[in-house]
Amino acid sequence: MARKEKFRNPDAILDVYEKPPLGEGILLSLQHMFAMFGSTVLVPILVGINPSIALLSSGVGTLVHMICTKFEIPAYLGSSFAFVATMQALMKMDGYPAIAQGTIAVGLVYVLVAFIIGKFGSDWVSKVLPPIVVGPIIIVIGLSLATTASNDAMMHNQKYDLSYFAVAIFTLAVTLFFQMYFKGFTSLVSIMLGIICGYILSVCLGIVNFSGVAKAAWFSLPAFDFSFVSSHFRWYPEAILTMAPIAFVTMTEHMGHIMVLNSLTKRDFFKKPGLNRTMLGDGLSTIIAGLIGGPPTTSYGENIGVLAMTKVHSVWVLAGAAVFAIVFSFVGKVAALIESIPMPVIGGISFLLFGTIACNGLKILVDDKVDFGQKRNMMIASIILVIGIGGAYLQLGKFQLTSVALSTIMGMLLNWILPKKAASERAQDKKIKEAKKQKYLIKY
Numbered sequence: 001m002a003r004k005e006k007f008r009n010p011d012a013i014l015d016v017y018e019k020p021p022l023g024e025g026i027l028l029s030l031q032h033m034f035a036m037f038g039s040t041v042l043v044p045i046l047v048g049i050n051p052s053i054a055l056l057s058s059g060v061g062t063l064v065h066m067i068c069t070k071f072e073i074p075a076y077l078g079s080s081f082a083f084v085a086t087m088q089a090l091m092k093m094d095g096y097p098a099i100a101q102g103t104i105a106v107g108l109v110y111v112l113v114a115f116i117i118g119k120f121g122s123d124w125v126s127k128v129l130p131p132i133v134v135g136p137i138i139i140v141i142g143l144s145l146a147t148t149a150s151n152d153a154m155m156h157n158q159k160y161d162l163s164y165f166a167v168a169i170f171t172l173a174v175t176l177f178f179q180m181y182f183k184g185f186t187s188l189v190s191i192m193l194g195i196i197c198g199y200i201l202s203v204c205l206g207i208v209n210f211s212g213v214a215k216a217a218w219f220s221l222p223a224f225d226f227s228f229v230s231s232h233f234r235w236y237p238e239a240i241l242t243m244a245p246i247a248f249v250t251m252t253e254h255m256g257h258i259m260v261l262n263s264l265t266k267r268d269f270f271k272k273p274g275l276n277r278t279m280l281g282d283g284l285s286t287i288i289a290g291l292i293g294g295p296p297t298t299s300y301g302e303n304i305g306v307l308a309m310t311k312v313h314s315v316w317v318l319a320g321a322a323v324f325a326i327v328f329s330f331v332g333k334v335a336a337l338i339e340s341i342p343m344p345v346i347g348g349i350s351f352l353l354f355g356t357i358a359c360n361g362l363k364i365l366v367d368d369k370v371d372f373g374q375k376r377n378m379m380i381a382s383i384i385l386v387i388g389i390g391g392a393y394l395q396l397g398k399f400q401l402t403s404v405a406l407s408t409i410m411g412m413l414l415n416w417i418l419p420k421k422a423a424s425e426r427a428q429d430k431k432i433k434e435a436k437k438q439k440y441l442i443k444y
Contacts, residue, residue: 007266007267009265009266009267009313011266011311012265012311012312012313013188013310013311013312014311014312014313014314014317015265015313015314016072016073016074016265016267016313016314016315017314017315018314018316019314019316020312020314020316020317024185024188025314025316025317025320026320027185027189027192028188028189028310028312028314028317028320029317029318029319029320029321029323029324030192030321030324031189031191031192031306031310032076032303032306032317032318032320032321033321033324033325033328033338034191034192034195034338034341035191035300035302035303035305035306035349035353036058036076036078036300036302036303036321036325037055037338037339037341039078039079039081039300039302040054040055040058040078040079040300040325041054041055041079041339042079043078043079043080043081043084043295044079044294044295047084047087047088047091047099047295048088048091048096049096049099049223049293049294049295050222050223050293051335051339052220052222052223052329052330052332052335053222053223053224053225053292053293053294053329054078054079054289054294054295055222055325055326055328055329055335056222056292056294056325056326056329056330057079057285057288057289057292057293057294057295057297058076058077058078058079058294058297058322058325059321059322059323059324059325059326059329060285060288060322060326061077061284061285061286061288061289061297062075062076062077062285062318062319062321062322062325063319063322063323064281064284064285064288065077065278065281065282065284065285066281066315066318066319066322067281068277068278068280068281068284069269069273069277069278069281070273070277071315071319072269072272072273072315073258073261073269073273073278073315074261074265074307074313074314074315074317074318075257075261075278075299075300075303075304075318076299076300076303076318076321076322077281077282077285077297077298077299077300078297078298078300078302078303079294079295079296079297079298080250080295080296080297080298082246082250082253082296082298082402083102083103083106083243083246083295083296086102086242086243086246087099087102087243087295090102090236090239090242090243094236094239096225096293097225097227097233097234097236098236098238098239099239099243099290099295100225100227100290100291100293101227101235101236101239101240101290102236102239102240102242102243102244102290103243103286103287103289103290103294103295103296104227104286104287104290104291105239105240105243105244105247106243106244106246106247106250106283106286106290106296107282107283107284107285107286107287107288107289107290107296108244108283108287109244109247109248109283110247110251110279110280110282110283110286111279111280111283111284111287113247113251113279113283114275114276114277114279114280114283115276117274117275117276117279118274118276122270122271122274122275122276128412128415128416129255129259129412130415131364131365131368131370132365132370132376132377132380132381132415133380133384133408133411133412133415134259134361134364135361135362135364135365135368135370135381136361136365136380136381136384136385136388136407136411137256137259137361137384137388137404137407137408137411138256138259138260138263138357138358138360138361138364139358139361139362139385139388139389140256140361140384140385140388140389140403140404140407140408141253141256141257141260141301141357141358141361141388141404142301142305142354142355142356142357142358142359142360142361143354143355143358143388143389144388144389144391144403144404145301145350145354146354146355146389147391148350149347149350149351149354150347151347152168152343152344152346152347152350153165153168153169153343153344153347153348153350153351154168154344154347156207161344163205163207164207164342164343164344164347165344166205167198167201167202167205167207167342167344167345167348168198168344168345168347168348168351169348170197170198170201170348171194171195171197171198171201171344171345171348171349172194172348172349172351172352174193174194174197174198175190175191175193175194175348175349175352176190176352178190178193178194179309187310188310188312189310190309190310191306191309191310191349191352191353194348194349195341195345195346195349198344198345198348198349199341199342199345202341202342202344202345207342207344208340208342209340210340212336212339212340213333213336213337213340215336216332216333216335216336217332217333218331218332218333219330219331219332220330220331220332221330222292222293222329222330223293224292224293225292225293226291226292226293227290227291227293228291243296250296250298250405251279252404252405252408252409253298253299253402253404253405253408254278254279254282254298254299255275255408256404256408257299257301257304258270258275258278258299260304260308260357260360260361261304261307263360263363263364264304264307264308264313264360265313282297282298282299285297301353301354301357302350302353303318303321304357305350305352305353305354305356305357306353308353308356308357308359308360309352309353309356365381374421374425375421375422375424375425376418376419376420376421376422379414379418380411380414380415380418383407383410383411383414384407384408384410384411385407387403387406387407387410388403388404388406388407388408389403390403391403392406392407393406394406
């Protein structure tokens with residue numbers, strides 16, 4: 001599957017092409033599956049789609065993405081939250097067939113953009129996304145999820161629950177303990193160990209619901225809903241026109257995640273294997289999801305957080321997580337058991353994972369020695385951070401530009417519009433230059 005290359009990231013414990021031993025690889029893959037599971041099944045639950053099909057489409061979509069990107073990018077694809085509100089409205093009006101057509105349309109938009117990038121290149125990426133834009137955007141990607149992590153950790157039926165928060169802090173503490181005081185493989189699977197310990201405490205406190213596990217069959221087919229095979233087939237143009245434009249929003253988030261992976265792996269995935277291939281992978285994954293009954297897919301911040309924390313960047317591990325997702329979508333008991341992991345456990349882990357993503361944004365700013373003494377840099381970063389973390393969004397009818405997408409677009413526009421130096425800075429530079437010239441003349 002993967003091949004060796006000359007470059008090796010010295011910061012990685014397992015680099016992109018390196019294969020772990022079988023036993024360690026299984027545990028590392030399971031860790032990634034646990035990290036993405038909560039969010040991946042939450043999207044279909046919110047919309048009214050069976051979670052098992054979302055789990056299947058995430059696994060298949062991840063493998064398709066890896067094939068498209070030549071197994072060079074350690075990315076995991078799960079259910080996208082960007083379409084939840086739109087899908088909820090479509091489900092009430094026309095049911096899943098409308099969502100399916102909208103989902104396929106989203107995938108086709110990705111494929112079209114991938115073709116355009118493949119034709120005309122992606123050299124523009126480094127120009128429109130320099131470090132002063134990329135760093136704050138990555139910080140936003142991590143911290144914009146902070147409220148989600150906090151709510152998962154504290155809230156039960158929209159009310160504060162001290163036992164939930166205790167579980168979240170305990171899960172976080174155990175993860176930190178294994179990460180900081182152990183070495184070797186134990187440190188690498190600290191996230192999974194934290195989830196297991198948090199789950200055990202949750203069972204002891206009586207906040208785990210096993211009813212779904214008891215009802216689930218050992219073997220069950222995912223709830224397939226195949227598009228274009230119904231005898232009562234009809235087109236849903238309103239669904240296509242509503243969902244397709246949102247693809248341009250999720251593309252900005254897609255590029256943000258690629259930026260984080262570039263920083264982690266010390267590679268440039270925009271150039272190799274190319275942004276056109278990453279877009280194509282996302283597009284085909286989403287099309288497949290729409291064809292079999294799942295929601296649109298996207299790369300996952302949770303799994304990027306696991307990569308950042310463990311320094312295990314192996315595509316073999318991510319591919320293993322995808323295979324486990326596919327297998328467990330057919331094993332009702334196991335899928336139900338993982339689904340029973342309470343939200344405070346996920347919230348406790350998310351405190352660390354989302355913060356780690358944000359810290360990689362800070363690392364880019366430090367490594368590139370971005371000068372915040374310059375007004376231009378200060379203003380670009382300030383606006384990106386406040387809009388992105390503050391949750392500001394642009395609403396035009398049913399179309400919504402999310403805070404991450406809006407802050408990304410604002411950052412790119414400001415980088416394009418603002419001069420390299422403010423007028424006052426240019427005047428100050430001129431004075432300093434003249435003073436040095438006068439000093440030189442007096443001296444000689």
